[in-house]
Amino acid sequence: MAKNITPRATDYSQWYTDVIREAKLADYAPVKGCMVIRPNGYAIWESIQQHLDRMFKDTGHVNAYFPLLIPQSFLEKEAEHVDGFALECALVTHSGLERVEGETKLRPKGKLEEAYVIRPTSETVIWAMYKNWIQSYRDLPLLINQWANIYRWELRTRLFLRTAEFLWQEGHTAHATAEEAREETLKMLGVYKTFAQDYMAMPVIAGEKTEGQKFPGAVSTYTIEAMMQDRKALQCGTSHFLGQNFAKAFDVTFQNDKNELDYVWATSWGVSTRLIGAIIMTHADDDGMIIPPRLAQWPVYAVPIYRKEDEKSKVIGAMQKVLDDLKRKYDIRSILDDRSTATPGFKFAESELLGYPLRIELGPRDLAADQLIITKRHNREKVTLPLAQAVDHIPRILDEIQMDLYTRACKTLEENTREINSYDELKDFVAADGGFALAHWAGTTEDEKRLQEETKATVRVIPENAPAEKGKCILTGRESNRRVVIAKAY
Amino acid sequence: MAKNITPRATDYSQWYTDVIREAKLADYAPVKGCMVIRPNGYAIWESIQQHLDRMFKDTGHVNAYFPLLIPQSFLEKEAEHVDGFALECALVTHSGLERVEGETKLRPKGKLEEAYVIRPTSETVIWAMYKNWIQSYRDLPLLINQWANIYRWELRTRLFLRTAEFLWQEGHTAHATAEEAREETLKMLGVYKTFAQDYMAMPVIAGEKTEGQKFPGAVSTYTIEAMMQDRKALQCGTSHFLGQNFAKAFDVTFQNDKNELDYVWATSWGVSTRLIGAIIMTHADDDGMIIPPRLAQWPVYAVPIYRKEDEKSKVIGAMQKVLDDLKRKYDIRSILDDRSTATPGFKFAESELLGYPLRIELGPRDLAADQLIITKRHNREKVTLPLAQAVDHIPRILDEIQMDLYTRACKTLEENTREINSYDELKDFVAADGGFALAHWAGTTEDEKRLQEETKATVRVIPENAPAEKGKCILTGRESNRRVVIAKAY
Missing domain, CATH: 3.30.110.30 (C-terminal domain of ProRS)
Structure with a gap:
């Protein structure tokens, strides 16, 4: 096990923090309850975004961007909604700072007539806009998603799982009938479930929340729930049927095809950077992070091994050819770590912390034997591949790793x-x-x-x-x- | 000219607003000085992001995410910096709302010990983190970019060009030497220039800003400036050499390769959703929007023309085949507008407002003659293509349109x-x-x-x-x- 990582069996919560620090996924920010998502963590978020965004577009959705700040009065228009988020609101009350003679700290300048709330979710400001965009059934459905940052002041925070600011996507759709809106709610729950299983290699239980666990303002809330390695549940995504609640709060009506005026039906659905926490808690181990191949920006990490200068160019040349072919033939990205400041042993240990799914080693003796060694991060299995066929084997091995991770997680879920x-x-x-x-x-x-x-x-x-x-x-x-x-x- | 668009010659400023409204690019939000970026506008931003992000990664940068809120004291650590942004700060002063018996409006709850500022730019919070991440020259360079929202309270706002909240990317790099940081500053200026020319079809003049026009806290600021159709200049992107100013303000030192302690050298650089305004003001005309093909999510817009039901399936079938081949062979996306609720004439006019670069028409007579008609949005030129070769001609025609737009914009710049x-x-x-x-x-x-x-x-x-x-x-x-x-x- 890695020396800076507390084993799960000793202290699960400390293990989680240690993995995030050692894999350089995130850091606590100098702002209460907030995090900095470091490049290694953000790369996972970029993969999540890329695949989910495609799935949203394939189901007919488009992206847009709505304001960060919401007038307090908007939030108050839906009673359950404001009560649900009131305690977590960050309030913007002033604009501008000014220097005052004799004081070192700048003073707030103009007090705002009405306070703004940093969006804890965007239903209210979006439905205020939908009022302008929807007049007739011909304007429906409206299938819009937003990638954005969200602020909910939380008392107890934990990196990725619960932070004051987080990144997410929030879909907000408008429909002519309740039936169509209910269908959309379940369709997006299905998208989340598929994404969790096929990309995160994480089994989930999809279904409805009870009355007491609903989203504030929803008629019904659906969820995907996953089991973490400490056997606790993590809510990983939710999809809400909002009925006509927000349409009524913001007076959004439309002329239906019978020429009658009716309120619009709504859904909203979201997943967040919490998913990165879910990946860690589902797959990582006492040696560090494990990234599922389909979400890894660099599924392959390659270490050339050599002592003498004349070995170096041969080894790196042969390795580079494999990696170039992988990119060209299979669009698989890799890192060739040819740092001269670190030993292969150091690089192996570091790559285990960082969680690259597959490692390649190649040294002069391998070269002489026309072979290379690959190591699977998740189970330490080593496989020797003939050099000439390595490129065509690696995609299959990455698929196997993805499947293995999923099977392992299913086993944890079933056994517990x-x-x-x-x-x-x-x-x-x-x-x-x-x-x-x-x-x-x-x-x-x-x-x-x-x-x-x-x-x-x-x-x-x-x-x-x-x-x-x-x-x-x-x-x-x-x-x-x-x-x-x-x-x-x- | 389009009936809801004021001609440029009559009122340029109104024309700009009209184009944005009619092309459904953006809307004013119910929050002072803020905008909603509608799906048509956001699609352009997604193209901008996609291409720029690739260019950043090709030059060795990675993405990360830093907090939205910045402690006021951080902003004050660099004197020029805080003075530059003081008047535009949005201040978060309270957390939580509470119901008070007998009052309808909720009241702010906890006053914060120290106010937070919504980031007007992120140098300060990023350099506070860099202090933890940089110890030795081996940690350098640090080449990080962030895609984020920004808040600067502005008195006079204009959609895309100047709004309180906007979206942007901000690169923040750390280097061991002044020379390397200066090189980075100019390299990224070059990336912006290339992007403006090759993707936005917009010529720019790149160079340095004067002392009085520098970014607050920079040693020197570089810019790309473009000429809009009303012959005014628009600053489209900036790249700053920050010297050691932020390293000194946040005490970020490193051990150099001679084992001496030195302050780290910095750059920062950014472009924003303002670029969408630049595209409108460079290319759009009195009939509406014109999107350069390389930034269009849907470069091709196709209208099937038919009267009788038996014509419909033949026409749509033939058209769909062309579009499918375009996607398959050249990865060119298109929209087939087969709405039965609108006439071809209505669709033509609407497509001109929305600015698809190339329109395809196909009717029964065309089908009989084995041809289809394309129309270039920017100059109304119609071209008849043999149906069988259309797919292979269209990519070339899109390239010509892209080049035409650039040439036309160069002419405006040169003549004025x-x-x-x-x-x-x-x-x-x-x-x-x-x-x-x-x-x-x-x-x-x-x-x-x-x-x-x-x-x-x-x-x-x-x-x-x-x-x-x-x-x-x-x-x-x-x-x-x-x-x-x-x-x-x-």
């Missing part, structure tokens, strides 16, 4: 998911950090609060496609017809 | 640039909105203020590679050895 049939059993299961409890639940929002107070667990998701099964709610004894997922969560 | 040899001549030239004056200048910052007060013009740029020429400053009569560009500017 259990049917639980009584409240006492649940308490024990949760206290032992057992994982996901599949239990019958028919409680109210009040019951959910009691559940959380007594066990620290919450109802994470009502899984879609859960088999119908008669049972009794583990807390209230009321009749229930499907099991939900109950777990401790981030 | 004149050598001016006396102050009186300059006053007349500027009063008549003549364009760019090439004049000898050796004035001080005070002289520049006088120039601006008396003529409304400023020294825009000291052109790089300007031929050496002895002369007298038109204002002060002092000796000068090269001409500068003086013009009114946005």
